[in-house]
Amino acid sequence: MSTTLAHTATPLPAEWRDFFALTKPRVMSLVVFTGLAGLLAAPGAIHPVLGFTAILCIAMGAGGAAALNQWWEADLDAKMKRTAGRPLPSGRLLRNDARDFGLLLSGASVFVMLVAIHWLAALVLAFSIIYYAVIYTIWLKPRTPQNIVIGGGAGAFPPLIGWIAVTGEITLMPILLFAIIFIWTPPHFWALALFVKTDYAEAGIPMMPVVAGETSTRRQILAYSVLLLAVSLLPWLIGGTGALYGVSALLLSGAFVALSVPVGLRRSQPNDRMSPEKRLFGYSVIYLFALFTALVADRMVLA
Incomplete structure (x- = not known):
């Protein structure tokens, strides 16, 4: 992975909006919605506070994986008009800050899910983060035109996790x-x-x-x-x-x-x-x- 981008000049002052942009809010809205749908459609009931916590963990995990995706692909994003304005290729954030932010969100989401909800929900959440940030981003996307086919699993986990949060089973x-x-x-x-x-x-x-x-x-x-x-x-x-x-x-x-x-x-x-x-x-x-x-x-x- 090249490290030339965003290190060749002093980055512009970062704002909270730049860190929020790392989470890919538009994508996260779909992730949160399908996760909530899985939780609400599951048989049984969950305490509203725990339900909110589970959805928050799904959102944090998705946001952390998105930040790690942008950390890894910063050089690629700089080459595409659609992504050149993101915080890293535009120089508004240091690359290592994006990495650390992604790791913090990902780790916190899995830990809270484990402590507050269920070990199986935490395990699937952790796997979904690894699937997107490592299997899809690092391995599949640059190597095969089937990247989207296989990588589609990364965005398919939220309703499964929401369901598990209520039932504790798959x-x-x-x-x-x-x-x-x-x-x-x-x-x-x-x-x-x-x-x-x-x-x-x-x-x-x-x-x-x-x-x-x-x-x-x-x-x-x-x-x-x-x-x-x-x-x-x-x-x-x-x-x-x-x-x-x-x-x-x-x-x-x-x-x-x-x-x-x-x-x-x-x-x-x-x-x-x-x-x-x-x-x-x-x-x-x-x-x-x-x-x-x-x-x-x-x-x-x-x-």
């Missing part, structure tokens, strides 16, 4: 929640990669559109979208949810497939603001929020 239902996000991740990120692939190419990151080409990427987006439709219905089909979730999953995932069809069949991508790729990417974020909202609403109805 059953089929939380595994299916994990699987939904795991399968959702490739079409979500590849839709983004299609319209920022130049950034990835210039940074030397082997993202699927760069290595396999647009045609192959588009076909895989469509294939994963169809698979997502099937997987999203499984919680209903096994009897883990009611009809409210089942109908919502069918409609939401059906729309996902419908939006992925023009992406999958397209051969070139003009730089227009309403391209099928951008529509699919935008909807994919709404989709996950809506699907897990339906999951929680269904649980409330059944209760």
Whole structure:
């Protein structure tokens, strides 16, 4: 790893906003929401204070892993327009400060989860941090175009952890929640990669559109979208949810497939603001929020 960035000049004074930016707040909002959904959808009950603590630990763990990701990839971030304004490539933070901040958040999140909630929840949380900060960031991302496919597990842990915080065990239902996000991740990120692939190419990151080409990427987006439709219905089909979730999953995932069809069949991508790729990417974020909202609403109805 190169250490030339941010050490060649005196960094600008850091603010709390710079440390907060290291946690990738937009990503963390999705992490916190799906973790909370897993906690609320789980059978049984948890004391509100403990529930808040569990979600706080999930947020801290995700933020710590994100900070470690940016510490490691600071040089790569400097090469891409989309990430050049982050605290490290812009010189607002020292690289070692980002590393120490990430380690502190990660360690504190696992420790508090262990002491306050459950050893299994703490163990899965620790593994999720290692998965993202080490397995995905250091090993997968710079080496294989399948980085997003395998690395999708990193963002799929929160509902599993939330479920464990309540029940203290891993059953089929939380595994299916994990699987939904795991399968959702490739079409979500590849839709983004299609319209920022130049950034990835210039940074030397082997993202699927760069290595396999647009045609192959588009076909895989469509294939994963169809698979997502099937997987999203499984919680209903096994009897883990009611009809409210089942109908919502069918409609939401059906729309996902419908939006992925023009992406999958397209051969070139003009730089227009309403391209099928951008529509699919935008909807994919709404989709996950809506699907897990339906999951929680269904649980409330059944209760």
